[in-house]
Amino acid sequence: MPKNKTHSGAKKRFRVTGSGKLMRERTNKRHLLEGKASKRVRRLALDVEMAPGDAKKAKKLLGR
DSSP states (O other): OOOOOOOHHHHHHEEEOTTSOEEEOOSSOSSOGGGSOHHHHHHHTSOEEOOHHHHHHHHHHTTO
16 A cells, blocks of 8 residues: 655644643734734734644544
């Protein structure tokens, strides 16, 4: 049987932690940052754990 390929878009967007949780970046950190509060921009810089429903789908795309 041939191997399944990892979804190219998914591997750029999500990462798996050592314990198996899926992490994603927050939205709204690409442009128009001058109008956003520094506090907000700092908060957006952190990765967050994916919602369980989304994580299930993303794991499938990552071949896990």
